[in-house]
Amino acid sequence: MYGAGYRKGTFIVEHQGVETEKDLSVFRNSKYVQSNIGNTFKEALGHLKAGRWVCFSGTPCQIEGFRSFLRGREYEKLVCVDLVCRGIPSPRILTRYIEAQQTLIGGEFTNVLFRDKHYGYHYSSFSIYNKERGKDYHKGVDSNAYLRAFFNNLSDRPSCYDCRFKKRYRKSDLTLWDCFPIEKFTKQMDGKGTTRVLVQSQKGKMIMDAIGNELRTVRVETDKLVSDVREMFHSVPMNPQREQFFKDCNAMSPVDFFRKWFPITWKVRLNAFIRLTCHRLGIYTFAKRMFMLVYTRKDDRK
Ligand SMILES: Cc1cc2nc3c(=O)[nH]c(=O)nc-3n(C[C@H](O)[C@H](O)[C@H](O)COP(=O)(O)OP(=O)(O)OC[C@H]3O[C@@H](n4cnc5c(N)ncnc54)[C@H](O)[C@@H]3O)c2cc1C
Structure with missing residues (x-):
């Protein structure tokens, strides 16, 4: 699994790969700063070529960048997750x-x-x-x-003020972002925080179907889910x-x-x-x- 975390012992944010469930916690929490991709595209490709599963998470530009790096080639065992991103500080x-x-x-x-x-x-x-x-x-x-x-x-x-990756249909399998106005969609959730998940591909749908029972989820019609989301488009x-x-x-x-x-x-x-x-x-x-x-x-x- 690849995502953005602090380099050990520092507050420098960089992309890194982890192998165990325990280590996933380094990716937790949104870091409002550009994450350095380093060698992770190359490393992840190595794993894909070796037939391993890879999940790569990042901002929409990073995910499109990774897809371009793969030269459009599809890998059955690759899952990409991006975010709705307001912009990313230097x-x-x-x-x-x-x-x-x-x-x-x-x-x-x-x-x-x-x-x-x-x-x-x-x-x-x-x-x-x-x-x-x-x-x-x-x-x-x-x-x-x-x-x-x-x-x-x-x-x-500078590129964030004219971002080409803000759109509804992404090159990821799943797109995540906040759901502050949760009461618009359901009364069943608490106020502790809810994440919106937009399924972008058949693979994304399979994942959500497979894990749906382990999460508290509510299905929402896509137009309604994205209708108030300025940062997704502008x-x-x-x-x-x-x-x-x-x-x-x-x-x-x-x-x-x-x-x-x-x-x-x-x-x-x-x-x-x-x-x-x-x-x-x-x-x-x-x-x-x-x-x-x-x-x-x-x-x-x-
Ligand atoms: C820079 C940035 C801007 C965002 N802007 C918005 C917004 O405008 N509106 C909105 O609704 N949601 C926005 N989000 C998404 C939101 O903050 C949550 O990440 C999302 O709702 C998922 O929440 P979570 O608690 O499940 O995961 P979290 O714990 O918040 O996020 C963890 C995931 O985000 C990835 N991540 C964290 N920081 C970075 C980074 N710097 N670069 C790349 N990937 C990163 C990690 O790899 C991990 O996969 C933004 C996130 C980031 C990082």
């Missing part, structure tokens, strides 16, 4: 961000999660776990600089300040750079306080929906 920004946090927090980081469920699925946080437990860090999209850069379309790689627009953002990233100290671009103003604090309070009162999703209803254009709400 590794340079992550490196600088971790340097900044190391200066500010100190201690020894044991894990970095881009969308941790510390406060829950609907209000996920950027979390940094430390050897000294008192130093653990959790901040939401409202006040975490890395997530603010990502969702303000400042940090993505690239995010490049922030006009992106060039300056990267210039500053290279010229300034990491702490000064993130402070300059994402200062913790009273507005930021208030936003974080309101979100956290709504989360604690158990009305986060409801409040967010109401906010969207009032403040977004009718067309954007679909």
Whole structure:
């Protein structure tokens, strides 16, 4: 199985292959940073030629890249899984961000999660776990600089702003992405997080049929499943300040750079306080929906 995980002992994300169920955990959690493919295409091809099963997961561009590498040849024992991908930040920004946090927090980081469920699925946080437990860090999209850069379309790689791989029909067998508005589809799930799975091929269907009984699944008509998914079809627009953002990233100290671009103003604090309070009162999703209803254009709400 191939996917994106941290290189052992570092926070550098790279594609790697694992052989055992236990090792699959390295792929867990979305890493909002470009994963280095390294030699994995070549390695995976070696396994396919030797008649072994290979499951390759990655962003849509990585999966199409892998298919091109295979020169369109079909392998019976190959399963490809891609994601709906908003866009993918440059590794340079992550490196600088971790340097900044190391200066500010100190201690020894044991894990970095881009969308941790510390406060829950609907209000996920950027979390940094430390050897000294008192130093653990959790901040939401409202006040975490890395997530603010990502969702303000400042940090993505240039190709992501004009992505050719955003489409409904993919070269994968299965496409995965989040299902935040789960109540639109079923009342049977809890609020702990649900993943949408779009079957792209006969092989993908066979897999879902085979494992369906072991998962809590609900079948949904495809048009309905993809209808609210902007990121599946449209690239995010490049922030006009992106060039300056990267210039500053290279010229300034990491702490000064993130402070300059994402200062913790009273507005930021208030936003974080309101979100956290709504989360604690158990009305986060409801409040967010109401906010969207009032403040977004009718067309954007679909
Ligand atoms: C960069 C990125 C952007 C995303 N954008 C959206 C979005 O806009 N909307 C949406 O609904 N869902 C998006 N997703 C998908 C979503 O975050 C979940 O990955 C998906 O719902 C599956 O959830 P999961 O909990 O089952 O798996 P997770 O544990 O979240 O994901 C694990 C899988 O993702 C792969 N993966 C993780 N990070 C990377 C990476 N950097 N590069 C390549 N593969 C990676 C791993 O190999 C593994 O197979 C994005 C994921 C990534 C990595």
